[in-house]
């Protein structure tokens with residue numbers, strides 16, 4: 319139904335647009351359980367309008383996006399629009415604490431503006447490990463027509479939603495954590511909700527016309543594993559990441575950490591046949607690989623079974639990260655784009671250093687930041703603030719900007735740090751553990767400055783992107 323309704327509403331809105339309001343786009347989502355078999359065995363998945371992965375949100379900078387979500391699961395639900403800045407409405411961010419859950423059998427309408435942003439993003443359900451069952455999908459933000467984009471229009475655009483995947487249901491995974499165990503290793507890697515079998519029965523995910531250039535939007539929506547993504551025989555020209563146009567380097571493969579997205583251009587200039595898209599785990603003792611097929615429209619012949627190998631080791635990944643550079647001369651969708659200033663000249667107002675630990679507390683596996691393991695209050699924290707009763711629900715700043723000396727004693731509490739509007743805050747995440755940690759930095763304009771091995775010291779700032 320989506321398209322028809324959207325079209326009608328768009329027509330109504332044109333009148334409003336003349337009066338100066340930014341355009342609206344509308345989506346209605348019916349969230350249900352459904353049977354999916356991403357690894358060949360049926361399991362319960364979370365579908366949006368019957369789809370896994372969910373439908374894309376296709377927007378243009380400054381659009382008002384309205385999503386009416388009907389929760390037909392048996393559990394409370396929330397969605398986050400990962401990477402979308404919530405300048406005015408932080409309660410639209412859809413993580414526990416910013417808004418109420420959407421209770422089973424009810425609906426809630428999210429309304430946010432993709433203001434002054436461009437690029438590839440994704441949305442996902444944030445609570446109760448729902449993401450392990452689906453409910454995620456792509457969210458693209460185009461530049462407005464007036465704003466030049468630093469590359470020619472591609473022939474078409476293709477989503478590549480990659481992620482590790484568990485055969486266990488989200489409820490089983492959750493009960494594992496609640497009983498103090500870990501969720502263990504995933505069972506596979508998916509590309510757009512499946513992985514190719516390689517037995518000749520696979521249908522292509524996408525087709526490419528010979529000689530044409532396509533835009534691929536690659537996002538890692540998985541639970542924990544960093545993935546290396548590559549396309550057999552086809553280098554990728556990186557054009558955007560983290561919402562900024564970048565210097566257009568070409569890569570044979572890209573390390574995509576959980577939560578990251580990259581926009582690349584790929585030209586179909588090789589022998590006309592099938593090729594594998596490959597996503598495989600990085601920095602893990604186990605090795606899992608997901609595959610998908612792309613086909614030349616004039617293609618004859620299957621993809622070669624010989625998959626391009628993944629790079630090895632951390633250093634490769636850190637070096638690749640250091641090669642990403644904003645294109646400071648490319649116009650962007652916004653008056654003050656990320657990257658329009660030189661990092662080294664920013665006056666940092668405040669530095670917050672966060673160190674994560676994991677331990678068992680009260681029978682559960684507890685992850686903590688600077689010694690505090692977050693628990694949700696019964697009242698959503700934003701709501702408590704709104705009604706002026708924050709002091710009855712939580713305390714601000716129970717962690718300090720420096721980790722305590724003793725990180726083994728864990729406090730369970732809502733963990734809320736406040737900050738001053740329009741300040742530049744440098745946040746350092748230091749991970750003393752053995753596995754990769756990922757954080758959802760959402761709602762305001764965060765950008766990644768550096769990834770470095772070892773412990774952080776202020777001297778490390780000198781090694782960051784040149785100013």
Ligand SMILES: *[C@@H]1O[C@H](CO)[C@@H](O)[C@H](O)[C@H]1NC(C)=O
Nearest residue numbers: 347348349350367368388390
């Ligand atoms: C959502 O989907 C379920 C299952 O297909 C259906 O029973 C229900 O009527 C749908 N609800 C809405 C609001 O479309």
Ligand SMILES: *[C@@H]1O[C@H](CO)[C@@H](O)[C@H](O)[C@H]1NC(C)=O
Nearest residue numbers: 374375376377378458460461
């Ligand atoms: C997405 O939006 C762009 C820009 O408005 C438009 O050209 C394109 O046709 C849309 N695609 C889909 C699948 O709706």
Ligand SMILES: *[C@@H]1O[C@H](CO)[C@@H](O)[C@H](O)[C@H]1NC(C)=O
Nearest residue numbers: 346386387424425426427428
């Ligand atoms: C629920 O959906 C109905 C029908 O589309 C809509 O009129 C109503 O505003 C929605 N309620 C919420 C809280 O979003």
Ligand SMILES: *[C@@H]1O[C@H](CO)[C@@H](O)[C@H](O)[C@H]1NC(C)=O
Nearest residue numbers: 467468564565566645647648
């Ligand atoms: C940066 O963007 C400008 C403007 O579109 C373009 O002319 C230039 O080639 C880009 N530079 C690089 C290094 O990609």
Ligand SMILES: *[C@@H]1O[C@H](CO)[C@@H](O)[C@H](O)[C@H]1NC(C)=O
Nearest residue numbers: 659660661662663664665666
């Ligand atoms: C940083 O502070 C210095 C000294 O107060 C000032 O001259 C400079 O303009 C500030 N830089 C920025 C980017 O605000």
Ligand SMILES: *[C@@H]1O[C@H](CO)[C@@H](O)[C@H](O)[C@H]1NC(C)=O
Nearest residue numbers: 713714715735736737738739
């Ligand atoms: C942060 O919280 C403290 C304690 O409630 C308060 O005194 C202070 O004004 C707040 N600071 C900001 C920047 O909001």
